[in-house]
Amino acid sequence: MKKLENKYLKIAHECAEASGKIIKKYFRKKVKIEIKNDNTPVTKADKEAEKKIRDIIRKKSPECGYFGEETGKYNIDNEYTWVIDPIDGTKSFITGKPLFGTLIGLMKNNRPYLGVLNQPILKERWVGIANKESRFNNVKVKTRNCKKLKGSKMYATSPMMFVGKNQKVYRNVRAKIGETLFGADCYAHGLMASGFIDVLLEANLKPYDYIASAAIVSGAGGKFTDWQGNELNLKSDGRIIAAGDAKIHNQLIKVIKKIK
Structure with a gap:
């Protein structure tokens, strides 16, 4: 199990690195904006970043299903399924505000299992294994208590x-x-x-x-x-x-x- 977990973590990090390079290339630059059928914006950065992620996942984990915001889905009933948003917060990205992120999730038996939130501009990355451990830039993090x-x-x-x-x-x-x-x-x-x-x-x-x-x-x-x-x-x-x-x-x- 640990070996498989490490494999998927490595893939998620590779996806974060590769998509981050694409996103940084377009940040605060003039980029074409399209409006999708649901009235939300999408840019060339969204599309290129997700294509790169999908290509990596297809090559490195062909046994997994895939569900992406921009490129659709396949085999989502498989035991493991990747769930991807290349730029969560496209409006922030378009307006030059670095509070968006790339979301790379992995489900096991239709439950959240692994997650990466990558902010390439600020060089910040959260990585978590559900109900087990989460890290921010490789330092363990914990939520805080709130009494009231x-x-x-x-x-x-x-x-x-x-x-x-x-x-x-x-x-x-x-x-x-x-x-x-x-x-x-x-x-x-x-x-x-x-x-x-x-x-x-x-x-x-x-x-x-x-x-x-x-x-x-x-x-x-x-x-x-x-x-x-x-x-x-x-x-x-x-x-x-x-x-x-x-x-x-x-x-x-x-x-x-x-x-x-």
Whole structure:
């Protein structure tokens, strides 16, 4: 098992290095922007970075399935499946803000198993094995304890992502929190693993937005689930609640479940 784990970690690092070189080449440069069918932007950097990652994965781990934001999926029912977002936070990338990241996740039996969050501009990398260990630039990290919700700090990508009943959940959770911040995309997930923030609340995410982060945060001691407290998988509904402290996570799940 350890041998296989090391193999996949090595592949993930290779993917992070190779995609990082491509992303740095285009950062804060004029780059063509396209709008996809879901009304989100994509750039040449996104496409080239994911193609490079996919090529490495096909060559080094042909036994694995693949699910990527830009290049689609194959064999996702295999025991191991890579889940890739070449640039999580494309809007930040486009506007020159280095708070985006490359998310390289690996699922085992449809559960988060391994995750890498790479920020090539800042030369920062989080690596985690779910419920086991996480590291930041090869130094072990842990989430922090938080005794009271009112003293906690929460990140969400944007308040605009919460509509309908989701907006009601967001308002109720935010009312319990000490301070709410926005706009860090997956970078906030890394900050949680390193013990700098306490809560994450998201909606409308896709598997490539959360699989890697779930492994990293749980590896650091946190809880990263759907709004009902269930473990995440490829069929999760994209509504995420995470906390560095399991007690805080349990409190927030209770808050959410009371909302009609």
